[in-house]
Amino acid sequence: MSENSVIDAERTSASAGPPDVPVRPLSTPRRKVSPTAFRLVVLLVAAGVALLIGYPLVRIVLGLVWVDGTLTFSAVSETLALPGLGDTLLDTFIVTGSSVVLALVIGSAFAWLNERTDARMGVLTDVLPVVNFLMPGIATAVGWLLLMSSDAGYVNKVIRAVANGVFGANLTSGPFSANSWYTVIGVYTLTLVPFVYLVVSAGLRNLDSRLEEQSRMCGAGVFTTLVRVTLPALRPSLLSAAFLAVWFGFAVFSVPVVLAEPAGIQMLSVEIVHLLTSSYPPQTGAAIGLSSLELVVLGAIWLLQQRSLRGGRTAVMGGKGSGTERIPLGRLRGVARAAMLLYLFCAVVLPVGALTLVTLNGYWGAPSWENFGLGSFWSILTDPANQQAIVNSLVFSLITATVAVVIGGGIAWLSVHSPGTIAKAAAVVSKVPAAIPPVVVAVGMVLAFAGEPFFLGGTALILLMGFLVIAMPEASITSEAAAGQVGTELGQASSLSGASQGRTFRSVYLPLMLPGLAAGWTLIFVRVMADVEASALLASTGTPVIGFQLLAIFEGGGGYAELAALALFVSLVSMVMVAVVLSATSMWQARRNRQQS
Template identity: 40%
Template sequence: MTGGVDIMRLNARALRQASAFDVLTVLLAVAVMLLVVYPLLRMLWVAVAPAGTPSLAAVSQVFGAPWLAQTVFNTVVIVGTSSVLALVFGGGIAWLNERTDARLGLIGDILPIVPLLVPSIAFAIGWVFLGAPGTGFINGALAATLGRLGIDAGVQIAGWTGVIFLYTIHSVPYVYLVVAAALRNVDSSIEEASRTSGASAWTTLWKISLPAIAPALVSGALLALITGFANYSIPVIVAERAGIGVISVRIFRMLNAEIPPRLDQAAVMTVFVLVAIAIMWSFQRRLVAGGRFSAIAGKGARWTPVRLGPWRWLAWAALFAYFMCAAVLPLGALIVVALQPFWTGSIVFGELSLINFHEVYVADQLTRAAFMSSMLYGIFGGMIAMLAASMIALFAVRHDNVFGRFVDGVMKLPAAFSHLALAVGFLLALAGPPFSLGGTVTLLLLVYVVIHLPQASITATSAVAQVGRELSEAAAVAGASDARAFRTIALPLILPGIVAGWALLFVLIAGEVTASALLSGLGRPVIGFVILSAWESGTWGNLAALAGGFAIMNVVVVLFATVIGRGNARLR
């Protein structure tokens, strides 16, 4: 009994000593956990008890559906193949950029992540304009050149090859970011010793470099799989044209295109995706915990880049080709179609005009409202997510213990689930009674923030790591509260990193399609929803003006944020 009283006294003393900033941060972490766990539990309950009592009717209906086997097969083949290819290309670009003389400096760091700045729906539509039979610009160019020589050549983007190609390009940045970070954190002295001993660059890569970063490769592949299962833009734009059904589109149709909506069956399908992701997470943890990877200890050693000789030009050509496929070609196609009165496979410069932009951004009130709504969601959603992530990152640094790491891990919890699963969970848990948030700004903002908290947390943690703990301790000695120290010391120092993270979140939130397609509508339109509506109506000029203008806005915002962040860094 005495021991219990002592523990209660210690806890009470710790509670009194805890600052208001710490208490607020812990409450914030608890709120995030509830916003992730409750919707998922609600979704699981709907799947097994659609009418409030346990029943497996929805499960049997889904697993007895004639379309299930083909849809699952299509999804697994597309996502699995594209993830493997993304791992090869993303890891290869990271190695070229971090370990060889093909590195292009800052340009080399930016080019691989350019697709993150282009909304996935704009990327997919741009490639439809490029690779559609007959009217696609690539097919038009091939017909005008090779066709005159009697060579029948063309591309078909709406097919298995095209869908896997687009999934791969879309997933490369996620793999690149993880693998490049691992290569930067690994001491290359053993790699240099291997080459000094006479091993070729390829032998060193296979036996030394790859085993050292194997956990990062596994994580990159898993991230590509998760984003692939959640992707809605590419399958609805391209796979549907080819008659290839995938899980994400099927779930959306159950919720939005069928009357009455099949909430229980959609929940079953989403749980199916969650189980698949959980199995992959478990496989990754076992693989990493197995200890079969080589590790290179030590950091900070200088390294000599691998000299590729004449292969360096091929590496640069490959990086340039990736940049063209990921951004330049699809954006160029969008702009050309937006400037033409009709979409054809050729460009008639005398007919180019801004009429489609005028119709979309000036004459159409719904589009204007959607554009402004998406901008505001991106601005304020990014700010909220980055502020919350910064507070928790500082808390984790100040409390370097199990509890601090747990609080920090909560912010990364949404990364374990696909956007599709979280969006469906929020729809089932909060759209109806007792919360009745369906179609409201609150619901959309909550979903956007929660979905993108992991990206915010990673960026904030990186920025906070550059601020020494001594500054906070000095502020405490001087009598400043934690909140004041955060506002006057930490925040100005980490602001460049915060601005960079906000720019990324702005692009991701404003261009979010998966959650927007499920949770928005005519009463609360966002740009992703309006672009999908324009796609279904077949108004190609307006569609291109919407997607192209939105992509250009994202690039402008990122460039502006970069200038602001660097300017602030110079003033420090």
């Protein structure tokens, strides 16, 4: 063999390499996040929010077994010794369970009619089921009290006039009552329908409509397809909607305190507040026990929901729902549209009309056109106590919404575009209050900050902290949705140009996230402005808010004109604020688009 042949053979074997040794692909090194000043500030703020959320909850849990440095079960004993505890639990489960079932049926039906049939009425159909979000719960409850009262209720007056004048009846009161099981369950249902509608309609939009079309092509009717295809495919959405409705049913306070309690219907949320505000000394142990019971019930329902989702089979979600051919309802289309308009009439038009009538009339009674005017409205709103409550509510709503959205935007940006263990933990913790009723949050704030060593009870600071904890889930969810829609390319280009993380967030991400942040800001403003649940425990005569003042007027036997005027004012401010923010955001987006084009 020649020398060249040997050299060629060595080159060939060297280039071929060992055939039995696998080549490992190069692993991509993990990107290290540099601890910039802006990131550290956001992390510190996120840690502070996590502490503000977690500490009161820990105090509730510890309060069950640890009192004054001693292991004891006195809170459990006090809770079990409460008179009428069984009736309170039974009434709560009956009202909440019945209203959740009704809301699931009505909300799901409206979602199906809007997404799958020709009963849709354009934008009106989209707005119709969720418009009740703009109606504070206390305004809805007071409105239906004015409508359904046995003697002076406007609905009963109209029915008696027709029955006595046309049919010769001799009705002097009724036939309906505001303080009754059917009114309480009905008003609960009106407030729960929007939660169900939003979740189920989103599920229908994501559902692959080809499954339903194939079912109908095989000869199945509309009802058969709905029962055998659509509803099984919507199982996750229906379970989520049910859990959300149950949570709100346990959380609501304004409806039961106005309508249920005078009827002898005892609800957990009202009982918790009364244990801390109507008893002396406050029965803190029993309040902790009932709050813990609510947490246990909601946790058990959530676990059942998760187990059902894991154990069941659902249809494929393909994102084809919006392109489906709408089902013609024929003569039933008018009935379907009338049903949706009837909901709007009952949820908004009737209660707002009753509030307006009593406010302009100056008293709750037969309308007198001579007394009609804004004089009584302005005299009520210029009362010193009401004025202070209005100013405090406006200031607290503005501060809470702004601070919550800024913090939520920072945490969302951190978790989406600059991830890390702490950032992800902060994003999770900020959503924890979403599963806790506001009354329970308020109990935790009282235990944590009202006494020593902080002594913040009845101050503006404890109100702001409570509102911030309650608002963080909405701020976090809307901010994450807004941050997730912003690509990373612009941020990377800004960083390559030498901009700091703070400037990149302020100049690049924040303007693009603004529409989503504005929606979250509006939701938080409306919620805090009309809050009754947390205000009942955290506000005081020194720092009143509208919710606290409404309860004081109602429980103190004040004039119904004053009650109606404040409730109407909250509703009008909420609607105006929503319209202003949405209009300003739309105009800003249009101007930005024109500048870019």
